[in-house]
Amino acid sequence: MELRGDGVTLHAHVDGPEDGPLVVFLHGVSASADTYGFLPQPVTAGRRIVRLDLRGHGASERAPGTYTVERHAADVVAVLEALGAGARPAALVGHSLGGVVAWTVAQRRPDLVAGAFLEDPPLYLGEPAEHERNGAVPIFQAMLERAARWHEQGLSPEAAAEEIAAPPLGPTLAPDAPLARARALLSMDPGVLEGAIDGSTLAGTDTTGPVTVPVMLLAADDAHGAAFAARHEARLRASHPDVEIVRVADVGHGIHDDAVARARWVQELTRFLERVA
Numbered sequence: 001m002e003l004r005g006d007g008v009t010l011h012a013h014v015d016g017p018e019d020g021p022l023v024v025f026l027h028g029v030s031a032s033a034d035t036y037g038f039l040p041q042p043v044t045a046g047r048r049i050v051r052l053d054l055r056g057h058g059a060s061e062r063a064p065g066t067y068t069v070e071r072h073a074a075d076v077v078a079v080l081e082a083l084g085a086g087a088r089p090a091a092l093v094g095h096s097l098g099g100v101v102a103w104t105v106a107q108r109r110p111d112l113v114a115g116a117f118l119e120d121p122p123l124y125l126g127e128p129a130e131h132e133r134n135g136a137v138p139i140f141q142a143m144l145e146r147a148a149r150w151h152e153q154g155l156s157p158e159a160a161a162e163e164i165a166a167p168p169l170g171p172t173l174a175p176d177a178p179l180a181r182a183r184a185l186l187s188m189d190p191g192v193l194e195g196a197i198d199g200s201t202l203a204g205t206d207t208t209g210p211v212t213v214p215v216m217l218l219a220a221d222d223a224h225g226a227a228f229a230a231r232h233e234a235r236l237r238a239s240h241p242d243v244e245i246v247r248v249a250d251v252g253h254g255i256h257d258d259a260v261a262r263a264r265w266v267q268e269l270t271r272f273l274e275r276v277a
Contacts, residue, residue, distance in 0.1 A: 001013070001014045003052075003078075003079050003082055003083075004078060004079075004082065005055060005060075005074070005075030005076075005078045005079060006071060006074035006075050006077075006078050007063070008055045008060065008061040008063050008066075008075065009060065009061045010052060010053060010054070010055065010060040010061070010075060010079060011033070011052075011053045011058055011059035011060045012033065012050050012051060012052045012053065012079070013033050013037075013049075013050070013051040014048070014049070014050050014051075015044070015048075015049045016044060016046070016047050016048040016049045017046065017047075017048060018048060019048075020046050020047045020048040021046070021047050021048065021088070021090075021091065021114075021273075021277035022047070022048045022050065022080075022083060022084075022085060022088060022089075022090035022091070022277070023043075023047050023048065023049055023050065023090065023091045023092075023093060023273065023277050024050045024052060024076070024079070024080065024083075024090050024091070024092050024093070025039075025049070025050065025051045025052065025093045025094070025098075026052060026054065026076065026092065026093065026094035026095070026097075026098030026099070026101050026102055027052075027053075027054065027057065027094075027095055027096075027097075027098050027184075028095045028096030028097045028098055028099075028254075029096060029097040029140075029192055029193065029195075029196045029201065030057070030140075030143055030184060030185060030188050030192055030193050030196075031057065031095070031096075031180075031181065031184045032053050032057050032058030032059075032180070032183065032184035032187065032188075033051035033052060033053045033058055034058070034179075034180040034183050034184060035095070035177075035180050035181070035184065035256070035257065036051045036256075037051075037176060037180060038174065038176050038262075039051075040266055042266060042270045043266060043269060043270055043273065047273070047277060048083075050079075050083065050090075052076070052079060054072050054075065054097075054098070054101070055067065055071065055072065055075055056188060056189035056191060056192045057184065057187070057188050057189075057192060058183075058184065058187055058188075059187070062189040062191075063189075064189060064191045065191070067189075067191055067192045067195045067200075067201055068195065068200060068201055068203070068204055069097075069100055069101060069104055069126070069201065069202055069203075069204050069205050070104070070204045072097070072101045072104075073101050073104040073105050073108060076092070076101055076102075076105050077105055077108070077109050077112065080105070080109070080112040080113075081112070085112040085113075086111065086112060089111065089112055089113050089114040089213075090112065090113060090114060090277075091113075091114050091115050091116070091117065091272075091273055091276050091277035092105060092106065092113055092115070092116045092117070093116075093117045093119075093269065094116070094117070094118055094119065094121065095119040095120070095121075095254070095255075095256060096119065096120060096121060096122060096227060096253065097121075097122070097196075097201065097202075098119075098121075099116075099118035099119055099120065099121030099122075099123075099217075100118075100121045100122060100123060100126075100202060100205055102116040102117075102118060102121075103116060103118060103121060103123065103205075103211065103215070104205065104206065106211050106212075106213050106215065107206060107209050107210070107211050110211075110212050110213050113213045114213065114214075114276040114277055115213050115214040115215065115216075115272065115275065115276030115277070116211075116213060116214075116215045116216075117215075117216050117218070117268075117269055117272045117273075118215065118216070118217045118218070118228075119218050119255055119256060119265070120218065120219050120220045120226055120227045120228050120253050120254075120255060121217065121227065121228055122134075122136075122202060122227035122228065123205060123207050123228060123232060123236065124205075124207055124228075124232045124235065125199075125202050125227065126199065126201075126202030126203045126204065126205040128199065131199040131202075134199075135225060136196075136225070136227065136253070137196075137197055140193050140196045140197050141193075141197055143185060143193060144190055144193045144194070144197070146163075146185065147185045147186065147188070147190065147193075148190070150182075150185070150186060151186070155186075157179060157182045157183045157186055158179065158182075160182035160185070160186060161178040161179040161181070161182040162178075163182075164177075164178040164181050164182055165178040171259075172258060172259060172260075173254075173257055173258065173259055174257055174258065174259045174262050175259075177254075177257040180257075181257075207235070207236075207239070208239055210240075211240060211243070213276075214242075214244075214272075214275065214276055215240070215242070215243045215244070216243070216244045216245075216246070216268070216272045217236070217243055217244065217245045217246070218246050218247075218248060218255060218265065218268050218269075219233065219245060219246065219247040219248065220247075220248060220251055220252050220253050220255055221247065221248065221249050221250055221251055221252070223250075224250065224251055224252035224253075225252045225253055226247075226252070226253060227253050230247075233245055233247070246268060248261055248264055248265075251264075
């Protein structure tokens, strides 16, 4: 399905009954809606599931120079309005950048949001001092170079997925994750990673403004590269004590893509959706 965002056309996978509770899934930087292609019955049953490609990602329109939290949030607001969330607010589920976007939409338009489930969101990494400490920046640079090499070599998504599935990272991933990641890297606008590298993508994040809808935050393990670190947890508990924070031990940033931790992600998300959608 094609939907209109804030001046761009966005692609979404839409499934489930039209009158079911609306749940919108928002992926991380350089990913796509394919990252949620595995969603199991406990999550989808009876719900209207929307898996959105953010601008510059997947099959959505590219818009160089606009890959910021503010513009992504404006896109999601437009999509929610088009899907009728004004009459029946939607649950937002976001990983990484998608989690920050969900947070921002919940701040700006709580009338459209029933609740937000945030998977290891880099809420504080838009701050210059925090960006300097962001261990993901070299990873983003390597991803950018990898995608460019794949294009030069003319690799298919399947061939690229074989590279992702190789050790050391590959064996820790769920079986569907390498292909979803390969497709996303091959289809993205390189500018989405350039913004993550220079810090502009997250610079507009508001971490102090009120959020009045239910929020659950599922955090990764600091020792495995969490984007929402323990030092951030203390800050968020002080400013937003109503946010439920659950930290998952022994797993990195991509909790839903982890072969072992995915079941925990499904369990926590299902528990949250039973409350709000």
